Amino acid sequence: xxxxxxxxxxxxxxxxxxxxxxxxxxxxxxxxxxxxxxxxxxxxxxxxxxxxxxxxxxxxxxxxxxxxxxxxxxxxxxxxxxxxxxxxxxxxxxxxxxxxxxxxxxxxxxxxxxxxxxxxxxxxxxxxxxxxxxxxxxxxxxxxxxxxxxxxxxxxxxxxxxxxxxxxxxxxxxxxxxxxxxxxxxxxxxxxxxxxxxxxxxxxxxxxxxxxxxxxxxxxxxxxxxxxxxxxxxxxxxxxxxxxxxxxxxxxxxxxxxxxxxxxxxxxxxxxx
Numbered sequence: 001x002x003x004x005x006x007x008x009x010x011x012x013x014x015x016x017x018x019x020x021x022x023x024x025x026x027x028x029x030x031x032x033x034x035x036x037x038x039x040x041x042x043x044x045x046x047x048x049x050x051x052x053x054x055x056x057x058x059x060x061x062x063x064x065x066x067x068x069x070x071x072x073x074x075x076x077x078x079x080x081x082x083x084x085x086x087x088x089x090x091x092x093x094x095x096x097x098x099x100x101x102x103x104x105x106x107x108x109x110x111x112x113x114x115x116x117x118x119x120x121x122x123x124x125x126x127x128x129x130x131x132x133x134x135x136x137x138x139x140x141x142x143x144x145x146x147x148x149x150x151x152x153x154x155x156x157x158x159x160x161x162x163x164x165x166x167x168x169x170x171x172x173x174x175x176x177x178x179x180x181x182x183x184x185x186x187x188x189x190x191x192x193x194x195x196x197x198x199x200x201x202x203x204x205x206x207x208x209x210x211x212x213x214x215x216x217x218x219x220x221x222x223x224x225x226x227x228x229x230x231x232x233x234x235x236x237x238x239x240x241x242x243x244x245x246x247x248x249x250x251x252x253x254x255x256x257x258x259x260x261x262x263x264x265x266x267x268x269x270x271x272x273x
Contacts, residue, residue: 004133004180007201008082008107011131014198015083018188019063023089027190027234028065034096038072039065041231041244044125047153047223047262051075051121057145059108059124064090064101066125071101075121078102080111082131109137111145118147125155126232129210130162130202133180139213146265152219154210154263158226158256162204167236168248176206189234207259219263220270227258 003010022028033039052074058067061079063086071077071094079101081087087105094101106114109132122142132138142152165172173181181202187194211221229245230238238246247253 003182003199003201007131007133007180010199010201012082012084014200015062015081016085017196017198018190018194019083019085019089021188021194021196022190023063025190027232030065030093033065033068034093036072038069040069041155043227043231043258043260044123044153044155047155047260048121048123054120055117056121056123057115057117057119059122059141060128060131061090061103062086064093064103066123067101067103068094068097068099070123071099072097076100078104078115078117078119080104080106080108080115082107108132108141109134111141115145117145119145119150120147121151121153122146123153125153127157129156129205131200132205133203135205135209135213136216139217139219142214143217143219143265146219148265148267150265152214152261152263152265154261156210156259157230158259159204159206160255161235161257162202168251173204175204177204177209179203189232192236210261214261214263218266220266221261221263223260223262225260226256227260228253228256230257 023030054075056070056075056077058077058079061067061081064079067077067079079090084105087103090103104114122145159175163171163173163175184199186197229247231244233246237249239249240246
């Protein structure tokens with residue numbers, strides 16, 4: 001079995017490998033989170049709006065900080081992630097914070113085998129779809145779990161970023177999906193000096209690939225926005241030009257770094273027109 005075919009096992013091992021480092025990192029600031037600090041950013045909060053009483057499915061939740069942050073805002077939230085170690089940590093953090101958030105460990109393509117509910121909102125954000133080879137299957141999962149007229153909220157790193165090498169000095173990958181990219185990493189985005197090494201299997205997905213698969217699966221795009229900064233200091237050669245807003249120093253505001261999508265699942269009537 002080649003690495004692309006074995007991507008689930010490889011990526012699960014890698015995310016298990018970095019979970020302890022992430023839990024201890026300043027990047028995730030678990031101590032502050034346990035004291036009540038939210039992990040959510042203005043971009044997603046504005047797209048989500050008032051979520052009190054809403055049922056939310058959070059795909060690829062890592063160890064659950066955003067899931068629990070959503071529950072603190074009054075939502076009934078279920079988080080899903082591939083990493084068993086991250087999900088175990090998420091359940092512990094939920095217990096420690098008296099959160100009612102629920103967690104499921106599985107490959108999201110297999111989620112219908114573990115969950116049979118419909119949700120008001122499906123949410124996923126920051127570094128998620130690069131781990132998925134098939135966005136049509138991804139969009140089908142989103143559509144499957146949304147109620148008619150339910151909302152999909154998506155915030156992601158812009159595919160232009162993944163064209164560059166780590167130092168953002170040259171372009172090394174195509175913008176468009178050309179199959180799997182296998183890379184090894186020392187350290188992690190949350191602690192670049194951490195004494196850990198892991199291997200990943202990833203894919204680049206263009207904006208058109210994302211949008212067209214959502215449309216194909218019954219979602220109506222309400223907004224698509226691009227941002228010339230990242231709310232996270234997770235890349236090399238960054239500068240913080242405003243609080244919690246980072247850019248690549250030598251590229252300044254020349255490239256997009258984040259994009260967001262808000263979409264609505266069409267009602268049964270709209271789907272049959």
